[in-house]
Amino acid sequence: MVEYDPHIIEKKWQENWEKSKIFEVKEDLTKKNLKYYVLEMYPYPSSELHMGHLRNYSIGDAFARYKRMCGFNVLYPMGYDSFGLPAENAAIDHGVDPRKWTNSNINAIQQQQKRIGLSYDWTRMIYSHDPNYFKWDQWFFLKMFEKGLAYRENSYVNWCPDCVTVLANEQVQGGKCWRCNTDVEQKFLTQWFLKIRVYAEELLEGLNIVDWPEKVKLMQSNWIGKSEGSIIKFPIEGEERTIDIFTTRADTLFGATFMVFAPEHPWIREWVENTNYFKEFEQFYAEVVKQNKFERTDLDIEKKGMFIGKYAINPINNEKLPIYIGNFVIYEYGAGAVMAVPAHDQRDFEFAKEYNIPIKIVIQPYDYILNPEKMTRAYVSDGILFNSGEFNGMENRNAINAITEKLEQLEMGFATINYKLRDWLISRQRYWGCPIPIIYCESCGTVPVAYEDLPVKLPKDVKFTGKGNPLKTSKIYANVNCPKCNKPAKRETDTMDTFIDSSWYFFRYCDPESKDLPYRKNLVDYWGNVDQYIGGIEHAVMHLLYARFFTKVARDLNLHSLDEPFQRLLTQGMINKAHAYCPMCEAFAMKADMHNKECKRCGTKYILKSVKMSKSLGNTVDPISIMDNYGADAARFFILFGASPKSGLEWSDEGVDFAFKFIKKFFTLICEPVDKIRKERNIRDILIEYYLNRTIKSVTESLDKIAIRDSINEIIQFISELNKYKLEGVNKKIFEICKEKIVLLLHPITPHISEEIWETLGNQGFLSLAPWPSYNENVLTVENDYKWKLLNNTMDSVNNILHIIKITDIKELSIIVAEDWKYNLVSDLLELVEIMEDHKQIIKEVMKNDYYKKNSKFISQIVGNLLKNRGKYVRSPLTADEEYLFFTEIKSLFEKKYLCTINILYERDSHEKKAIQALPGRPAIILK
């Protein structure tokens, strides 16, 4: 007997696969509809594989293998998002070369990935810091610059003091840096932006054509933040210019009683200079800029403001509106100013109360009258217009359009659409990223690097001090000659956001060696778009939005014909593990305290609570050590069986144990010879064949939905049945078929052991390339299904009775099949119940049949039960004789199991009182 040794088997097959290059794919333009692109999100090459990776790749690989077996030409590549801060921080902290550091990490992670047995086409491997790759980042940038999609602007931007660089809006989450969780500050800087806003509408529309989780679509749609409203022009008293503000509530225009500007608005300083307000303004301004944008917009923060002595004019009624500045108005949003309607907006209401500004009601509720003196909060619901001139009496919803139209006539406003989405800030003040290919010349201005001079490479003569952008320390990098006039000029020293790298990498995989263009159109049009994308939810609005934007820009550059990059998206869940938790402090124990029994602070006993695996808590499990102990197949099996891909996975050591045992058991089942082999084919063979086909069907259906856990569940149950079947003695041919099919079914989950068994079974060629099993619909009959259940139910019943009567030693088991007339009865009753509901009426009807009369008591009982629960009664597909025959066929199973004499009888041949209980599909059972 061969022992299952995962290490030998796994190494063997990983080498065989590599040697035979079986996962390397070529586009096959004749099989356009049979291509399938499976992709996991571009990973950052940290040196150590963690559980999240293992999960991500196991899901992707299982699915890719499944699709390959189904006959698809599967593109399944891997590469590394290798630019980014960790390398640079390592350079700062330990003086290592970021390039070397990153390369060695890639090497390390790749070795670890290979141990999992992933079926990647490694010939397509790419990485971001490869000049042949980032050259095309720069190429894209220049194309966008030409089209006016890349521009440079001064503005307040998000600054992470820990990462020492600016961040895009998407990368600030709850006021903190998405990477390091540091509070983000505001800085006024000149930076490069990409005009993602141009595509706002299309980015929103495109969500309708992708198969993504609703949650992710919703998050993107909220982020894009489309709102329909109006631009209203408020003239400034004593000036020509107007302040053009956006509002969704044009219906409340008559209720505006003041305006609020952001303190940073440039007009404010003009207005207050040389006035009495100046001193107070300076003070206020200084205070406000100290707060960051997130503090300012925090709901709990006090709304502060001041009047600045200036007025705007309400264009609809020419009323004078005092202009205030307020900390809660953000300069970058809209016009940096708002019209304030205290009666119908809570924020404005509070501000007006604070500064004694009049409150004017312009919408009255349907069922009562508002009194401005007594209002304690703003009325924000719908109602009828009031105090609004010619619009009085109108429903406020309709008034939005009516008032906007009026403004259009007055040329003081128009309907418009506003998006919350901001342009993408891509400048980063860091070294380890893709250089922005721009040169600043005193006479020629902003000059793009020529295409033939790409790539602009990173210089090596830099110092990593941890202060300022290292690129500025290079003597050769920044000082260049202007490409236009050849005079000395300065190179842009910022690099690009690394999210640029991941915005088009999935196209590069289709043509990783492309020389003249980022990728060739026919190849991307063949492979694209990604059919199944798998990754974490954390990129719902960062990478996934940027990549969609790039896809549309590239399409408009005629690089491909695709509108959306990722057709189907799976966001995998987190991996959690129980960890010490203090219910009093509502906090998890830190790494150092995790082995204590009680909370250090309050002395409360720790309880165990599930939490995301993290290094800081110290509840991580190293996937490599799991693979060392149990092998990659067991690790994969556990991680795929532990939870459905999209839900959180609770790590448990017992779970891995189970996976390992299961695989060993499976190995034994297939490889150990059978004791008893039959030539003839009996009912047991028919049933196992039925169950096999049922299993193939449901596993296939589950895998199509990437319900991998469900498919494994089905496999486990089948293998348990197959084990029983093997012990009972098998029909050789049927057993061979079962073994072959189950190995095929298990292959996407545990590829190594299944390849090994496939070979042991004497098959030629790789299981990895074998066709997915089909199932025989003809075997999946109602009759077989019924028999399968009848067998199992009967055995359950016997067990049940045994359990109750507590007899350990039975001598005789009688299975008594119901009389023929009972089969007719159930079928008659089921018909009757359709047309009448009354117990008496039904009995009366049934008793018309003389034969039934003899058994009136029994029938009355049955009718009662049946009326109580119709669904429990089904018309049997078998006749009494067929059922009798079935039991005689499976008689030996009962003999083996209960080791006693088995009698199969018809009801009429039994003298037992209980025989009357026999029903179709539910024989009477008597134990002695």
Added chain:
RNA sequence: GCGGGAAUUGCCAAGUCUGGUUAAAGGCGCUGGACUUAGAAUCCAGUCUCAUAGGAGUUCGGGAGUUCAAAUCUCCCUUCCCGCACCA
């Protein structure tokens, strides 16, 4: 505040769309038994309550309803998780 998701028998978790075959799959854990010197492994049985004949009772966060029939449909409530947040 707005929006989304969830709550199932010790734990994890199916089932909910399409009501009935559901006291509710499967796994873990636990209990008993077989095997064994013992343990491990393996196998069998049990695991809501009661029950010496397959029964009965009470269950799927709580409450109300629809139905012959509800974990599943409708309404209300509670709790938890997540996203956005003075969005003009």
